[in-house]
Amino acid sequence: MTQQTNSGNIFGGLSESRKMEIIGILIMAVGGLLGLSIITYDPGDFAVIQSLSNDSLFALDQGPVLRVQNALGIIGAYLAQFFVHLLFGYMSIIVPFFIISYGWFIFRDRDTSPLLWTTAYGIWSMVLFSTILGWMNINYDLVSSVWSGSSGIATAQGLQKFTAPVGSIIILTVFFITTLLAFLDRDLQQTVERCKEWIAGIKASFAEWKEKRRQRKEAKRKEKKQQEQQQKVEQQRKAERQAQQRTPKETQPQQQSRQEPERKEQQYQEPEEQDEGEDDSQSIADIVAKSQKQDRERIQQEKEDVQSLENRPRADIEKNKVAEAEEDDVDISVYVGEGDEQADEKELDKQNKDKAKEIPRVKYKFPTIDLLDSPPNEGNDVDLDEIKENKRIILDKLQRHNIEIRSINAIVGPTVTLYELDPAPDVKISKIESYANDLKMATAAKGLRIMAPIPGRSAVGIEVPNGARETVFIKTVINTKKFVESDHELPLAFGKTIENDVFMVDLTKMPHLLIAGATGSGKTVGINTIITCLLYKCHPDDLKFVMIDPKKIELSLYQKIEDHFLATLPGEDEPIVTDTTTAQETLESLTKEMDERYDLLKEGMVRNIQAYNEKFDNGELDEEEGHRHLPYIVVLIDELADLMMTAGKQIEEPIARLAQLARAVGIHLVVATQRPSVNVITGTIKANFPARMAYQVASKVDSRTILDTGGADQLIGRGDMLFTNGGGMTRIQNAFVSTEEVEEITDFIGNQKGYNKKYELPVLQDESSSGGDIPDPLEDIDELFESAAKVIVLHQQGSVSLLQRKLKIGYNRAGRIVDQLFNAGIVGPYQGSTARDVLVEDEEELEQVLDDLDEFER
Structure with a gap:
């Protein structure tokens, strides 16, 4: 009995964390030795240890024991025979790996629950791969039995017996693919989406390569065509010189002056192909006429393009352009905000785990992101017909009142669409604002709001509710990089703005x-x-x-x-x-x-x-x-x-x-x-x-x-x-x-x-108590009552914090002492942030009050 008590005291002297460290080291050591025995497995070791007698079994320095090849000796040979030969072959190395992992987590005082999924996945993978290798050993003798083990071969034989070789390989292939997908991501739907994105990326790269190849071919074709055109121009010039030699000398200067600009035009225009039998001078005139006409059309088109670009308002923020339509003479551009980048599914949980480890006062786990509902897959489709109709109504109503609008930008949000109007320079903004009710009636909107102008922009805004509104789920707000990486002390993410940004x-x-x-x-x-x-x-x-x-x-x-x-x-x-x-x-x-x-x-x-x-x-x-x-x-x-x-x-x-x-x-x-x-x-x-x-x-x-x-x-x-x-x-x-x-x-x-003690707010003093009477609280006077009274009188300050500092006591005890001083008539009533008044002026008067209290108690 005495020995048990002493040993208990020995172990009891260690702290809980030190005990866990020792247990973790022992578990890692066991896992390492088991892994060593599996790695150094030799098929002949078991035959050696079976031939050993009881006497030779303990003669470790001589005899047959020296023929054991396993690095862990006889014990290693037994362990390797069990795990490699009887169980799942060399795939059994997964077992000591997990033993070491659990030992490390215990040594580091970490929660082992995250290893449960990994352990289950590892055991399943061990059984599956050993079965696949066993199937290959049975049918094609491609791998040795030491890779699959007896259990892997037996599992493959049983599966093949019930489903035939074709059915068994199909089943094993399906299991292999699903296991691989689970390794990439536990959410199979998300893995499929990632594969689709990967395939789409390959297609996009291939399409980009084809486009570049087409552009190179097009550039070569144009270069070849340009060379041909230059040759034709040289031939035409040669023909002109021959024609000039046949023309009478008196008409040569006039014809030369007429043909000089024609040559300049021909340098930039494509000459039309000539028939072999057509007259050279006639073909040159036709070419010049056509080139002049094309040049005039080109210049006119460039002027129109420049004018349209100058009239188009600049976007204040970067958005995805969904559609652009032109009706009458006013453009409308529709934008949908890209929104904030979504964080990784486990990024917030990982940050919170690290944060919880930094604060050792209580062991706490932050709520995980999985507790929140995921939004449905379907998005909020933009109704272009509704936007165009609202644009037509707004323009029609404003034009009836002689308000000219040059262009409109429509920014589609979850609930409303903001129509940014760019009015003509001579339009008064207050005039647009005065027609709010008319626009509300015309659009039949439940709530229409006008911002004249939009703060920070040179435009007027009209917010019109969407016909189909989008629900913003809290998960899409919290699981964004903006929220996850925020360094705010008390971050509040209310929802999304019209631009689809997290606010x-x-x-x-x-x-x-x-x-x-x-x-x-x-x-x-x-x-x-x-x-x-x-x-x-x-x-x-x-x-x-x-x-x-x-x-x-x-x-x-x-x-x-x-x-x-x-x-x-x-x-x-x-x-x-x-x-x-x-x-x-x-x-x-x-x-x-x-x-x-x-x-x-x-x-x-x-x-x-x-x-x-x-x-x-x-x-x-x-x-x-x-x-x-x-x-x-x-x-x-x-x-x-x-x-x-x-x-x-x-x-x-x-x-x-x-x-x-x-x-x-x-x-x-x-x-x-x-x-x-x-x-x-x-x-x-x-x-x-x-x-x-x-x-x-x-x-x-x-x-x-x-x-x-x-x-x-x-x-x-x-x-x-x-x-x-x-x-x-x-x-x-x-x-x-x-x-x-x-x-x-x-x-x-x-x-x-939770905490052993709740967080309590300060106790308020009951001001109805009077200082003249000696009530019941004085029956249980604190032992520091006299010392506290002397401190209060000496400093002439009835403060709880003063007693905390001078007497080195906690807040609750100091508050009770102040209440007792109030009931004894030494300090006045509670006065909010101001310290209580001290009713006793000096120590002599205090001694008198304390003597009166002693007499009252007696």
Whole structure:
């Protein structure tokens, strides 16, 4: 019993990581020795070890044992006989390879789950290839049995017995092709598409080679033809000289002056072939006449081409040109944006794995991209007939009012098409804008918006909804290089613009976001998009959410990530705040958290949360003095109107304070409402939210309330929105996140082991307590109560952070001591960001108060 305890103590002295390293090394050693025995297999070894007696078996330095060729000796011979001869031949080398891989992963303390697919694929490949080699050994004796093993030959014999040689080779070929495709990519459809792209690339290269070859032949043909033409010109000149000799001398100067320009023209024009019997002078005159006519036509055509190029407006951005049509005298060019380049299917997951390893405080796996729904294969086809019809209606309506348009560019987006009009120089832009309702009626559009002019462009824009709109799936937004390679602290990818570009911003730069939209316009889906983007890019050490949902159902799905991402008040059972009173306490607690963070930044002598966390992570700030890692806190309020109706000023004040001051300490607000009226979005709140997002609203008044301009009333719902950050206005189609996708993401995170302790916000002091009475909390006075009172009186500052620094205690304990000092009448009530007043002036008065407390206790 004593020996067991001692041995347990020996192993117990090792850390968990050291134990795993030792186990990993042992497993790699076993795999290496097994691989060595397989590689050095000799068919004669088994016959040798079968002939050994018990005595000679242990005589390793003499006798038959020395005839064993295996590098691992007798044990290696047995192992090689089992794996090579009985199992799958030399293909069994895959087994020690995987043993070494598992040992390496254990040694490096990595998750071995990624090896499961590779292991299953390797075992299947081992069986398949040994069977193929066994089939070749049975039918053609092409390979030795040591490559397939007895099991490979037996499998091939069984397959051939049931399906005949032809059927067995067809089955094995199909298995080989599918295994090869699975090796290239687990998604067979994607592999097929890649093969099709490869074949298409070969065809395109072949077509390009043919075109170059044709061009070379054409160049040689033209060169040959030019040489022939030069010979003909020389013959014509010779004929002219002969004709001049036959002409009377008095007419020679006149004819020479007439023929001189004719010769110049002949140098650049193709002469027509002459009949042998035709007169030389007559053929020359015909050639000159035809060349002059062709020259006039060519010059006229060049003038028209130059004029059309000068009148065509320049494109402001590079797009794919889909079609170009000309009707009457106005051109229309149709463009569809290429969109952002899609990232590799596993690129985001790989980056997140590396990021999770860099933060050792908790073992966490980021949600994978596979949890999101893939968009359907069919794309959004451009309806050219619809575009041409809208172009005809717009031109007809404007021409009736004597508004001349020189050209139109149509930019096709997921939801709307932007028609860029290039008006004549004498047209007033305000005149076009005044006909918005006429154009809306003429096009029968649900919502038509005019931008006169388009910001940054010398054109007027008319946005007309598409007849068939495209759904932007969240996967096509998140799985782009723009999002994956982003270095934003809190990246938000809302959706796609009209140009099909992913619209992405950094919440830390905004720094707060105000969202408004009528019921059913896509407001809650937009909030889910924001949360999804943050969950895919942020570690729970660096981000916490405070979710306030008066409707009680919209954000309820996120209860599952409580242990990882949610910050709550101490003692609260519900992680999602749904009660108005609790919401008020939570917001006031956030203001207290903000004040404490500013104290920490002041002590750390930094200006923002990034610099503070960098100092703390580098060990420049002492944790014993109250310093801690500060995660970003994103406060989500799904319905502000309900809170303002029930609490009013009590809700408005903490929101306004947070909006004014919380940016530097990493607290950011995302506030949404379906009623953007002035009594909900007050001037105090609105002034501190430069970033605003508007979905479809009911009236122009609501649009002006949220955006300070019209336009949101002309949106068409289902995620169609306008975004502004104090500058121009951007129209975006919000990315769609389904409820099922949210459930899969939250389940994936919630099933992981979370933090032992939730992230708690500061406790608020109950101001109704009076300092004159000695209430129950003084029955359990902290042992540092006296020391804390002396520190407070000495510095004349009733601050929790002061006690943290001087007494080297945590925040919660310092807060309880301050509460006890308040109940004892030593400090005053809570005053927000300002330190409490100290009611005791010196140490003598403090001694009197402490003596009174001792008498009361006795």
